[in-house]
Amino acid sequence: KRLRDHGIEIGVLNPGPLNAVTDVPGVRVGHTTLIKGDNVRTGVTAILPHSDNIFQKKVPAAIFLGNGFGKLAGYSQVKELGNLETPIVLTNTLGVATAVNAVVDYTLNLPHNEAVQSVNAVVGETNDGYLNDIRGRHLTEKDVLLAIENAEPGPVKEGNVGAGTGTVCFGFKGGIGTSSRVVPKEAGGYTVGVLAQTNFGGMLKIAGVDVGKQMGHYSDSFKYATDGSCMMVVLTNAPLNSRNLERLAKRAMLGLARTGGIASNGSGDYVIAVSTAEASRIPYVSEQLATSAPAMRNEAMTPLFLATIEATEEAILNSLFTAESMIGRKGHKIEALPKTEVLEMLREAGKIR
Amino acid sequence: KRLRDHGIEIGVLNPGPLNAVTDVPGVRVGHTTLIKGDNVRTGVTAILPHSDNIFQKKVPAAIFLGNGFGKLAGYSQVKELGNLETPIVLTNTLGVATAVNAVVDYTLNLPHNEAVQSVNAVVGETNDGYLNDIRGRHLTEKDVLLAIENAEPGPVKEGNVGAGTGTVCFGFKGGIGTSSRVVPKEAGGYTVGVLAQTNFGGMLKIAGVDVGKQMGHYSDSFKYATDGSCMMVVLTNAPLNSRNLERLAKRAMLGLARTGGIASNGSGDYVIAVSTAEASRIPYVSEQLATSAPAMRNEAMTPLFLATIEATEEAILNSLFTAESMIGRKGHKIEALPKTEVLEMLREAGKIR
Amino acid sequence: KRLRDHGIEIGVLNPGPLNAVTDVPGVRVGHTTLIKGDNVRTGVTAILPHSDNIFQKKVPAAIFLGNGFGKLAGYSQVKELGNLETPIVLTNTLGVATAVNAVVDYTLNLPHNEAVQSVNAVVGETNDGYLNDIRGRHLTEKDVLLAIENAEPGPVKEGNVGAGTGTVCFGFKGGIGTSSRVVPKEAGGYTVGVLAQTNFGGMLKIAGVDVGKQMGHYSDSFKYATDGSCMMVVLTNAPLNSRNLERLAKRAMLGLARTGGIASNGSGDYVIAVSTAEASRIPYVSEQLATSAPAMRNEAMTPLFLATIEATEEAILNSLFTAESMIGRKGHKIEALPKTEVLEMLREAGKIR
Amino acid sequence: KRLRDHGIEIGVLNPGPLNAVTDVPGVRVGHTTLIKGDNVRTGVTAILPHSDNIFQKKVPAAIFLGNGFGKLAGYSQVKELGNLETPIVLTNTLGVATAVNAVVDYTLNLPHNEAVQSVNAVVGETNDGYLNDIRGRHLTEKDVLLAIENAEPGPVKEGNVGAGTGTVCFGFKGGIGTSSRVVPKEAGGYTVGVLAQTNFGGMLKIAGVDVGKQMGHYSDSFKYATDGSCMMVVLTNAPLNSRNLERLAKRAMLGLARTGGIASNGSGDYVIAVSTAEASRIPYVSEQLATSAPAMRNEAMTPLFLATIEATEEAILNSLFTAESMIGRKGHKIEALPKTEVLEMLREAGKIR
Numbered sequence A, B, C, D: 001k002r003l004r005d006h007g008i009e010i011g012v013l014n015p016g017p018l019n020a021v022t023d024v025p026g027v028r029v030g031h032t033t034l035i036k037g038d039n040v041r042t043g044v045t046a047i048l049p050h051s052d053n054i055f056q057k058k059v060p061a062a063i064f065l066g067n068g069f070g071k072l073a074g075y076s077q078v079k080e081l082g083n084l085e086t087p088i089v090l091t092n093t094l095g096v097a098t099a100v101n102a103v104v105d106y107t108l109n110l111p112h113n114e115a116v117q118s119v120n121a122v123v124g125e126t127n128d129g130y131l132n133d134i135r136g137r138h139l140t141e142k143d144v145l146l147a148i149e150n151a152e153p154g155p156v157k158e159g160n161v162g163a164g165t166g167t168v169c170f171g172f173k174g175g176i177g178t179s180s181r182v183v184p185k186e187a188g189g190y191t192v193g194v195l196a197q198t199n200f201g202g203m204l205k206i207a208g209v210d211v212g213k214q215m216g217h218y219s220d221s222f223k224y225a226t227d228g229s230c231m232m233v234v235l236t237n238a239p240l241n242s243r244n245l246e247r248l249a250k251r252a253m254l255g256l257a258r259t260g261g262i263a264s265n266g267s268g269d270y271v272i273a274v275s276t277a278e279a280s281r282i283p284y285v286s287e288q289l290a291t292s293a294p295a296m297r298n299e300a301m302t303p304l305f306l307a308t309i310e311a312t313e314e315a316i317l318n319s320l321f322t323a324e325s326m327i328g329r330k331g332h333k334i335e336a337l338p339k340t341e342v343l344e345m346l347r348e349a350g351k352i353r
Helices: A075-081 A094-107 A141-149 A242-258 A304-324 A340-346 B075-081 B092-106 B141-149 B242-258 B302-322 B339-348 C075-081 C095-106 C141-149 C242-258 C304-321 C340-346 D075-081 D093-108 D143-148 D242-257 D302-322 D339-348
Strands: A028-036 A040-048 A057-068 A087-090 A122-126 A178-180 A193-200 A228-236 A270-277 A290-296 B030-038 B041-048 B059-070 B088-092 B122-128 B177-181 B191-198 B230-236 B269-275 B290-296 C030-034 C041-050 C055-070 C088-092 C122-126 C177-180 C191-198 C230-236 C268-275 C289-295 D028-036 D040-048 D056-067 D088-092 D122-126 D176-180 D191-198 D230-236 D268-275 D290-295
Touching: A028 A141, A040 A094, A040 A141, A040 A228, A057 A075, A057 A242, A057 B242, A057 D075, A075 D056, A075 D075, A075 D268, A087 A094, A087 A141, A087 A228, A094 A122, A094 A141, A094 D093, A122 A270, A122 B059, A178 A304, A193 A242, A193 A304, A228 A242, A228 A304, A228 B122, A242 A270, A242 B059, A242 B242, A242 C242, A270 D075, A290 D191, B030 B141, B041 B092, B041 B141, B041 B191, B059 B075, B059 B242, B059 C075, B075 C055, B075 C075, B088 B092, B088 B141, B088 B230, B088 D040, B092 B122, B092 B141, B092 C095, B092 D028, B122 B191, B122 B230, B122 B269, B177 B302, B191 B242, B191 B302, B230 B242, B230 B302, B230 D268, B242 B269, B242 D242, B269 C075, B339 D191, C030 C141, C041 C095, C041 C141, C041 C191, C055 C075, C055 C242, C055 D242, C088 C095, C088 C230, C095 C122, C095 C141, C095 D028, C122 C191, C122 C230, C122 C268, C177 C304, C191 C242, C191 C304, C230 C242, C230 C304, C242 C268, C242 C304, C242 D056, C242 D242, D028 D143, D040 D093, D040 D143, D040 D191, D056 D093, D088 D093, D088 D143, D088 D230, D093 D122, D093 D143, D122 D191, D122 D230, D176 D302, D191 D242, D191 D302, D230 D242, D230 D302, D242 D268, D242 D302
Parallel strands: A087 A122, A228 A270, B088 B122, B230 B269, C088 C122, C230 C268, D088 D122, D230 D268
Antiparallel strands: A028 A040, A040 A087, A057 A270, A178 A193, A193 A228, A290 C289, B030 B041, B041 B088, B059 B269, B177 B191, B191 B230, B290 D290, C030 C041, C041 C088, C055 C268, C177 C191, C191 C230, D028 D040, D040 D088, D056 D268, D176 D191, D191 D230
């Protein structure tokens, strides 16, 4: 069960029908989960902003470096050109290059891309090395291609799946989580969807309740330690240019903060934001020197900011509510969030309707 | 009474003895409060990192642009050179230039600065135009100089004082607030102090309790609106270089997020971070080409990040708890936080010891 | 006489009819020159992107920090919102705040701005303290307003005028210089105009000829020294969004490099870039959440980059060719570029047609 | 023969004994050149800042995005943490991920790195797809490891070698070039070395002479086109922190500008700057919370800036003087710089001693 299934609400805006990143029209998500033997606990999650050839019809995009201790691929070109030309892929830290190679393969081999010689793959990661034999580098290009091929609309699997298979969050089992928000009609009626790969620390707060503090269960991440990371992918059908997408991306960190995240030194916290608005697509080839695309005014951004914050908070919490206990490398065991205990705390704090 | 006087604790780290930015040794704060007639509700707050000539003994510094819709002076030089050479002054939006002129005056006229021809004044602001006749531009250079001269160590006045005289926060009366945290001895035992000028919107949360949502009292700031702003000044006696100070500054936004702040489009949210460590001071003139200053390792930053987040959250909340209702320009009235009602909510949520 | 009047050509693109920033339709430039007694050698230059109320019809803009050792006002808001809402004003380092106050005055008092409470003045500066009694702070708000009021289309006065009155460039008398380029019709036929306030050092190159090196006349600026600065203002009628304007701005530094500039530690080198395209204007108030403005594709930027580089190079050189020797503060004398000698060098190098 | 062997001098500072990046003590360079059949024209160049385990003894570093249209790996972590923990590897655009995998292999397998689970490989690239069958992706991890293993001090091979095997510069055959400068003793006597992988366009200037313009040989890169790229690696034994390394890196673009480079839209121009100073190394593991490392004062940077500019200019030109004509993919032929003709132009312009 997800957070909201327990009668807990985050924020004041309404989620979309699936309460998932796939509420944004056209968005598809695919996972490859690698659980093999005692030591392999990793995977891949792919997010596709639309169903066409993304290289030929690029989408406005931005990446915000919440805390740049990480190996995300593709940053500088997105920053410079303001667009995304591949699926977004998430995986483990040492699997990034393999995933880049796969995304390049995928792109070179799409119809109409026969002459393409340059591909900017965007691949994010967190480090699942506690549960997963990360040094063994078990991920293959085929695993990545499979995640892309399997991407589909509709409900998104969460928890110990795809790139979240082996992650740890606030000392509990983390994973993939997702959520969405719809802004009021007078603010445009757009949907903002967030997918998070949660692998970071801090003092867990659920709906504002200091769960981590009350349980005395906060990792040592505020002491001398360097692990963690959270990848957040924000998609919206609002027509946004890359400047306002960067501002949107920045707000996801505020959502992370509401869950008790502290962006510790070793936490690679990145936010990738994309507009899927059809009118905003950027053709790879064009006869025109200039094009006119719609873009939200600065003054219309605030509701989208709020939607991003709320959806990020809930996506992270959903990853904790859906992930299950896991035993991995060297017998390391990470327990799932103790839901009974946690729900009791939330009930006492009046957080359950 | 401040937040903690009501038995409410924020976070897991301990505050310093004053629970104020002045817990950082050597730091001084001064206010000039301008309340005149029906329409003037503004002021100045000055923060001095040490008691020497700051221009001659610069301090490592960084400024993070949480949301750059604002008129803060001094950004680019701090970014380029990594240091601060004047007191930090906060005031209202249209008073920045007057404050810069005053800080330049102040600096040119200090002993030993007789040959100085270039001064980078750092002046932040929020827009108090709802309660204050901001277009009247009532602030004088003398008011600014007075705040600098009056700066003193010890307890810091909060609420409707100095640069917080006319500000509004979450639809209630905002103002100046401050707080501090001491990191554990094994993390260095350093103090982080924060002073905030609160003038922004969102859905107020106090100690995680959704006060704004429960009261139905959230401003329209998530709709089509553009007001707000929060200035956060973070000082620490930990020896930090400007790169890690920028990272520290970034965390203050996570503290703002915990209070329900959303960094709306029109909110100019800036964080100025400074290390007061004596060994880290940068002499204006030196015979040496290179100098050796201590600096915290990246791996030692996490406790300082947490301290910044907690102190920022509590500084903002202190501004709300200490500010009082005010009537200003055109009879506009802003109520203070309704403490009785709010404390009742906090009690129900189990937040009061 | 300007550089080109001597038969010297820079680059491969053609200048506009005036070879000035005012070749960009609608652009106006105004100067106030302050030469008083023995010690006052300073001034103001104002550049207006169009003749309407700039606050009500903002223009896309970006500022690049070539080297941020300077006091330019207005950076963060331009960065965040991607637009300019006031005239651009250049003056001396310690005059920035006075100029900001004047620009705020100007803006508050324009018809239709009666309710405006927030103005982001963009004011750049260089330090003319060698020839000018900069500590005396002789500039008044009236001087600034006069420069704005006097702004006009047509030929632009260069040399010892306005903000260039007291500046020094490569050890010779610098000042204001301007130039323009028109990109080929197939690249859109747009005009790029540059105005520079030159006050920096390095090893002067004119049309690639190592004039400074041959004369043994290079300042010690490559040694232990901190003076300098160059302000470059780039305007174009090409419709550009703020991201591509920032890229354009970045190229002006390449033009500065071609003159032998080295962006020394103490040189505050800033580039302000603005699109004057009418269709790209951003109304202060609008009923719409989103707007469609034309913007050049990334792939169409290269000719505009080249135009910016060439126009910046020639603008800087024009400032040197038009400035005249000046005696100022404390009897300091700066000689004009020795044109006879220099032209002889250029002739020998085959640079004069 | 290199540029200087023809009696042509760039700038005013003296090169080191080898006039190469390897003049910086401890620096090693290795190449793998892949020339196979008719279509494979690519390779790898590795630069090692010192001979120890770089992961265990990290070096202060920064990367400047001159124009971020490229796939360089490792940017965000260098930006966040201010250090480099692997060799720097240059290769072709579609070979980056393979090179990252190789650098990760290399690092994981070094003695003392047995527990390492996270490696930030820094890999730069340019697109050699005109002469090389880049879509064939012929580079293997072994090729990359070989370049690292073969790295050695002493003279550096230039021209059609390593990552420069298949590159094109100003329409002529580009490649690898290197140069160095020594700053005067009173400025510290430090060495700055630059290695460039040249694959970009513009209007070639040699020692200020408009070679490209005079020959009518400038590529269409100022028209509607998107190819190019230049990777510049700057190393110095001056003790610099990451902030001043970023400033140093920025100056390399001024050196590129002097050769006629224009940073066209499609040119991925990156500068990686590293301090090799032994006292500045950053131990991966340390008992200490804070460390004291020497760092040049801001005021001492200017000579190092000049050294970077001059060495970059000459490194680029050396690549052109040493590269030879090449036939590659689909019979594409790129001519070497026509030295006889070019030297004649330089002689006429008085540029040859």
